Amino acid sequence: MTRMRYAEALNRALHEEMARDERVCVIGEDVGIYGGVFKVTKGLRERFGDLRVRDTPISEQAMTGLAIGAAMVGRRPVLEIMYIDFLTLCLDQLVNQASIVHYIWAGQASLPFVLRTQGGAGAGAAAQHSKSLDALVAHVPGLKVVAPATPADASGLLVAAIRDPNPVVFLEHKLLYNTTGEVPEGDHVVPIGQAHVAREGTDITIVASSKMTLDALAAAETLAAEGIDAEVVDLRTLRPLDRETIARSVRKTNRALVVNEGWTTGGFGAELSAVIMEDAFDWLDGPVRRLGTADRPIPYSLPLEQAAVPDAAAITRAARLTLAG
């Protein structure tokens, strides 16, 4: 185990996978000479050369297609899209091209590529640089979507994503890059599709992912002081969703709060609520509660942004209401 930052864990995984497999290449805006605006691709160009680590023009559509095409002929590209807000520019290639190839071509080709991006609010980056658009990709058959909360999971899931023969959308969070945690040595792989109980508890299940997992864990401590024992399920993967782990937890606690940083309406929290409805209705002592970002474009000014986006305090309040519901 080594203690490191989330960004470092990702960087290490990239170094290791590029060294391990010559087919892995890294492309994106500012990923080469500068090492990425969040420094996740630091040192890769120096080590692996400017053919395998390529600074690209600002052309997200073409870059997504580039990743698809390169994967189709045997490469394993890792594409960095600087902000998840720009995923809207990649979506045609993801939805109409990447997601269909394996199934529609009846298995003639697989597309082993990773689209790394980062989202989330809290940095005063305003309406076009703070969103959490996970719902847009988690809806699409053929894509996998992961959203690790810890350095260990970031590293292990990135390795798994690079080795996966499918397109994987890899969601990081701008406020997680500087968080630290222990990361196992050696060939550390976290399988895609497995949620994980980050904290055991008996009174309520809080389902979360990415930064919301950390906030949920903090909320659980506050709740514990009030005598409420919360279980926190960290999804880690949004698609394919580990319904089993969620259902098992809710069947135990009989109460559920689902937290997702995307906009509440039509967000991934809706999917979680529906899944609990379907898999654990008879065990529920009250309605599943949803917590997400307010249904507004994310405002810049600090008091407004803080009011818009869930944090540990908001989760704590929502958990109390869930138990009262």
Place this chain on the structure above:
Amino acid sequence: MTRMRYAEALNRALHEEMARDERVCVIGEDVGIYGGVFKVTKGLRERFGDLRVRDTPISEQAMTGLAIGAAMVGRRPVLEIMYIDFLTLCLDQLVNQASIVHYIWAGQASLPFVLRTQGGAGAGAAAQHSKSLDALVAHVPGLKVVAPATPADASGLLVAAIRDPNPVVFLEHKLLYNTTGEVPEGDHVVPIGQAHVAREGTDITIVASSKMTLDALAAAETLAAEGIDAEVVDLRTLRPLDRETIARSVRKTNRALVVNEGWTTGGFGAELSAVIMEDAFDWLDGPVRRLGTADRPIPYSLPLEQAAVPDAAAITRAARLTLAG
């Protein structure tokens, strides 16, 4: 009242609104000389000229921006995007631009434009021309999303959409264009944001929209023959959602099936399920059931496409299961 096809009802609404308000203009691929590939814009160019009715290059991104910019300076553009599948190309302009202007600029501008498009399967149009991507836009604050099922609602909602000072995504369905129904004469406006009980019933609520409403009504007839009295709520508007009407119905019937033609996972059906959970949990005698398209790219071959997409028979089966649940 006049009996007409859904496509004709839309066409009439466009004619009337263009005649009524000089600011209304129509843009899109093949909307002018040809009158639209579904003939919804027929006769407009001849009548209103080629400045107000413009055939455009195949440039969906720019066309969406064009609608935004023209709306910003006082026009009321109606943009046709030929297939909803291409909405992925419009999404950046919709999500990062159109949806934020009113709120983020603190009311300095409104964007009165309509993006008309059509979706849905059943025509053998395959994976890139058969989707129902309503979930992608219904998630976005600042956009309105409507999906009429009948000629009367198509006409009345299109008029409302054109007169609305916000961006409205107007979802048609390729298999509805040739369906017929009575359309009121005169200034027929159906307010955005109001669902409507298309069939009253006492045993189960089926929530649907667009073509699924017709299928749900057909299913209700079959169910009636079995002694099951289904209520069908036709949403008409997906965003802002009329939660009231849904809740009222479910509180009466105590059972709910939500039907949406989009992919099931992360689809708009999830939002409906979550909303019922939140607004009517205590009235539910069993879990809300979701019915959507199979979580696969939509296959071409008839037996596969039929198996993938919900129809009246699938709704009937799902309703029975809901009551058994």
Place this chain on the structure above:
Amino acid sequence: MRNAPSAEDIARMYRQMLVVRAVEEQLAVLHRQGKTRGPIHTCIGQEAAGIGATAPLEREDVVTSTHRGHAHFVGKGLDLRRVLAEIFGRVTGYCRGRGGHMLVASAADGLLGGNGIVGGGIPIALGQAFGFQLDGSRRVAVAIFGDGAAQEGTCHEAMNVAGLWKLPMVFFCEHNLYGLTVHARYQSSVPDLHVRAAGYGMPGVMVDGNDLLAVHGAMRDALDRARRGDGPTFVEAKTYRMTGFSTSDMGGYQPEEEMREWAARDPIARTRALLATMLDESSLEAVERAAAEEVEAAFAQAMADPFPDAAELDAPEYAVAEARP
């Protein structure tokens, strides 16, 4: 100049052109009989362009095609029966009937693949070329697209990257004067699209797209250039769609005089006239008979082939192992 193709080469291409023409004429007949499903786009009149662009390719070169790909499928050597089976949704089709007419793909033949998203295949070809450059191979990626597609952002982004990175790629534009029903004069700010190549650091070439040898020669030059590592070429083939946009075209927008003018330049007649200077009439007739027989046999087989079982819908959403061309 390189050696011109031999009489034998030309006869082979002539036969391919005849096959394409016969296939499409037969599809139109079957459409009228209600025996096809979904729209079918024919390239009648464009066979010299489509065959001239694909016949000079080596098997390991790859092509991204369009919604109008029959000539590319034949030129790239696909098995006609399996192409037709795909068009008829049979399990013996290249994609087991999942793709349909617009999504035919044959990984083994480097046809990767048809595409229903206008401009959607261009960035994928870019990625394939990028993969080949990384491999240091002599493979070339050919993006085929229409004059309408050239107005999509993807085309521009891909041209810039290809020119910048000197990728082994050919942009082959079939300029048939129309994008769906709209004449190029309403779609393009310039009549000749190859002039844009200068803005992307690559040569732009224009050829008479109804002159098989001209297309073939331009394509060979472009391929040589790409294999030498000198980068991409933009080839614009001026041609004409002698029929409607698709089998669902209601017509009325192609002026009769224009149709007549182009009929006089029918590439099949022209290629026959050319061959007649090299082969005697009976050899020509033998070629024609062979083509007709090939087509007849392929239709007979394909239409007798079985549909996939509905249960195939559940084929895996994800690849479990890498599969590639």
Place this chain on the structure above:
Amino acid sequence: MRNAPSAEDIARMYRQMLVVRAVEEQLAVLHRQGKTRGPIHTCIGQEAAGIGATAPLEREDVVTSTHRGHAHFVGKGLDLRRVLAEIFGRVTGYCRGRGGHMLVASAADGLLGGNGIVGGGIPIALGQAFGFQLDGSRRVAVAIFGDGAAQEGTCHEAMNVAGLWKLPMVFFCEHNLYGLTVHARYQSSVPDLHVRAAGYGMPGVMVDGNDLLAVHGAMRDALDRARRGDGPTFVEAKTYRMTGFSTSDMGGYQPEEEMREWAARDPIARTRALLATMLDESSLEAVERAAAEEVEAAFAQAMADPFPDAAELDAPEYAVAEARP
């Protein structure tokens, strides 16, 4: 050639340039003191381009700006205090603090608006120009964007439409040699972007972007052309960002020699030298003092202004009536 601007005009623009420079230098200081929030992009070294592009505009002309818009805000006549208040998230800001640094907009001044999506404003300007053309007005829409943005698909699509429809529009490209941290040689297939204009049926002009009069003159010509109904112009201003990309830039990628070379061409020094041939030293100093005082006062006011109340988050998602510039 038209009359050159008077000494008074130049002095006014010089003062605007000084204001921009002083604002940005002060923002950098405040950033280091932790008193700003989110990234702030400065245009130090580019003031002649930004002011030269916007100062010749009439009030009813409109500008879509970028993430680096301070010069445009000042050149278009916005109130500095309200610009700064927006940057500091105050309720007195143009967007009541909701927009922040990248999303300043002033409908009354035709600044519509800043934009954090690279290339995102270009199609919106296209739509504004389309609206003006429909109105038959003499207003012009100016899209300002960087050399990086010119590689986005939106730029190409918009150029094609503008050239095709002869819209009253100017494409003003601030070519500052970098897109974020990546040098143009890694982003653009051609060193000069104005050469692309030929592919879109519009004139392309290149000017020394650090020469205020050259920019101003090119812009006036372009505006005249647009007002005459002759269509768009692409103006490329070659300039340089004398500082990092934003306040969060970690540097290291701009070679010292390059920095030195461009420092010698500092547009402020050059404009001062030019003015010194027209005005005496004390007049110049008066201008400089006035600029400094204006900036100081604006900062003092803006930073004393209140934040919005958190409850403002709930401001309406939708417009209820039309509002427009």
